[in-house]
Amino acid sequence: MGLLSGTIFDRPPHCERCEKPETECKCPPLEPVRRAPGKQMARVGVEKRKHGRMMTVVRDLSPADNDLADLLTKLKNACGAGGTLVDSNLEIQGAHADRVRSELQKLGYKVKP
Numbered sequence: 001m002g003l004l005s006g007t008i009f010d011r012p013p014h015c016e017r018c019e020k021p022e023t024e025c026k027c028p029p030l031e032p033v034r035r036a037p038g039k040q041m042a043r044v045g046v047e048k049r050k051h052g053r054m055m056t057v058v059r060d061l062s063p064a065d066n067d068l069a070d071l072l073t074k075l076k077n078a079c080g081a082g083g084t085l086v087d088s089n090l091e092i093q094g095a096h097a098d099r100v101r102s103e104l105q106k107l108g109y110k111v112k113p
């Protein structure tokens with residue numbers, strides 16, 4: 001019994017899009033697949049920094065799934081405050097947890113209660 005007959009081992013790998021052997025394939029690389037905001041859960045917290053300054057921090061959003069710089073701009077605008085991207089955390093100056101939560105939800109994100 002030829003267990004392998006008729007399986008993919010019978011021919012070299014072919015591209016699924018253009019059907020050409022992979023050595024001849026000229027297809028552009030696939031766009032990285034981003035998770036939809038509705039599939040992501042953000043964590044929003046307010047932290048006290050030095051000199052008693054309050055900072056609203058958004059965690060758990062992956063840079064692979066989101067344009068974090070763009071998101072930061074939206075949140076800064078919504079809060080009318082400054083902010084920075086620290087690693088993959090969004091930090092907005094001031095205590096704006098409610099504003100940030102509702103803005104994230106407006107954009108379709110889930111926010112941890």
Ligand SMILES: [Zn+2]
Pocket residue numbers: 015016017018019020025026027
């Ligand atoms: Zn191809």
